[in-house]
Amino acid sequence: MANNQTNFDKPLKGILKLKYKIKVKTGLHIGGSKESIEIGGIDNIVIKTPIYKYEINNEEKEARNVPYIPGSSLKGKLRALLEWVEKPSGENMPIAIAKSGEPCDCGGCRVCKLFGAHKAKNPKQPIRLRIDDFYPTPETIQLWEDVLEGVYTELKSENTINRIKGTASNPRHTERVIPDSEFEGTITIRIFEDDSFEDTIGVLKSGLEMLEDDYLGGSGSRGYGRVKFENIETIWKPVENYQSEEINSEEEIKTIVFG
Numbered sequence: 238m239a240n241n242q243t244n245f246d247k248p249l250k251g252i253l254k255l256k257y258k259i260k261v262k263t264g265l266h267i268g269g270s271k272e273s274i275e276i277g278g279i280d281n282i283v284i285k286t287p288i289y290k291y292e293i294n295n296e297e298k299e300a301r302n303v304p305y306i307p308g309s310s311l312k313g314k315l316r317a318l319l320e321w322v323e324k325p326s327g328e329n330m331p332i333a334i335a336k337s338g339e340p341c342d343c344g345g346c347r348v349c350k351l352f353g354a355h356k357a358k359n360p361k362q363p364i365r366l367r368i369d370d371f372y373p374t375p376e377t378i379q380l381w382e383d384v385l386e387g388v389y390t391e392l393k394s395e396n397t398i399n400r401i402k403g404t405a406s407n408p409r410h411t412e413r414v415i416p417d418s419e420f421e422g423t424i425t426i427r428i429f430e431d432d433s434f435e436d437t438i439g440v441l442k443s444g445l446e447m448l449e450d451d452y453l454g455g456s457g458s459r460g461y462g463r464v465k466f467e468n469i470e471t472i473w474k475p476v477e478n479y480q481s482e483e484i485n486s487e488e489e490i491k492t493i494v495f496g
């Protein structure tokens with residue numbers, strides 16, 4: 238599992254591009270900054286891209302203020318979850334405990350191999366993982382246009398119940414992406430000579446599984462952010478010819494990429 242070797246001398250074998258669909262099961266809130274968009278009365282707005290171009294029925298369309306899932310949010314969440322189970326090289330405790338909650342900087346464990354060593358003071362590995370931003374599918378934008386009337390989110394108001402009077406106070410308005418929305422994006426892994434399936438795809442897959450059991454974005458303890466991942470396309474581009482090759486099963490990944 239963990240290995241201490243410096244890995245900059247290993248040649249790149251190719252690039253594996255995994256296209257995923259994220260299905261939103263419960264209201265999703267990934268926070269945006271208040272300064273960028275001024276909306277009165279909303280305490281917590283979701284992150285949006287100002288203009289998004291997409292195609293539906295061979296027609297070019299453009300939507301404004303479209304919610305998306307930043308790759309950095311996904312990557313950060315996956316890493317944080319994996320650090321509860323993966324161990325720094327040479328240690329016996331999970332990273333979260335061994336490093337007192339700081340991201341791993343050992344440079345040799347499976348998390349550092351995939352995500353890079355924290356602060357990269359002394360990197361022993363090239364970073365393998367890249368997660369792009371995930372954007373709504375054209376069908377999802379249509380859904381939002383059909384049910385949400387001009388905006389692409391819903392506003393959820395939440396109250397704090399006064400324990401003595403039993404009355405609601407301090408209503409907060411939180412913006413959310415509605416359930417049944419779907420986002421698509423690509424996760425790219427650079428595969429080097431001697432990399433194994435387990436240390437790359439295996440780690441990514443267990444991170445995605447943990448995320449499905451946890452939540453994405455804010456207010457997870459209140460039921461927000463349940464999501465499901467579906468691998469919809471896998472492309473392998475070996476460095477020797479850089480021709481895209483479609484891969485149709487996990488078995489094929491094992492034989493074609495790591496065989």
Ligand SMILES: [Zn+2]
Binds near residue numbers: 345
């Ligand atoms: Zn590490």
